[in-house]
Amino acid sequence: MPLYEHYTKQVTDTQLADVNNIGKYRSGGACTAAAFLxxxxTSPNWAHLDIAGVMENKDEVPYLRKGMAGRPTRTLVEFITRLSQDKKSI
Structure with a gap:
């Protein structure tokens, strides 16, 4: 997710707390969530995976039953596998 200052200000520019867990506007929800996190x-290398749009199956994928699908899990496992293979070749 892009970590633009615009999103950081939405979560840090608040009078009620040090950090607000929602943005001031409806748009950019995933980017605002990344800014919050x-x-x-404290680590310089981290990732925010916005899986809300693909975490549930409502009949879009015929081989998955309705409900929590675990689709992001498959993507994450594949990503980590490829990342580990790339590290070995360095």
């Missing part, structure tokens, strides 16, 4: 992450 950034306030707590």
């Amino acid at each position: 950034k306030e707590f992450v």
Whole structure:
């Protein structure tokens, strides 16, 4: 997710708390969530995976039953597998 200052200001520019967990506008929800998480992450290398749009199956994928599908899990496992293979070749 892009970590633009625009999104960081939405979660840090608040009078009620140090950090707000929602943005001031409806758009950019995933980017705002990444900006929120950034306030707590101490590692320089991290990732925010916005899986809300693909975590549930409502009959779109015929081989998955309705409900929580675990689709992001498959993508994450494949990503980590490929990442580990790339590291071995360095």
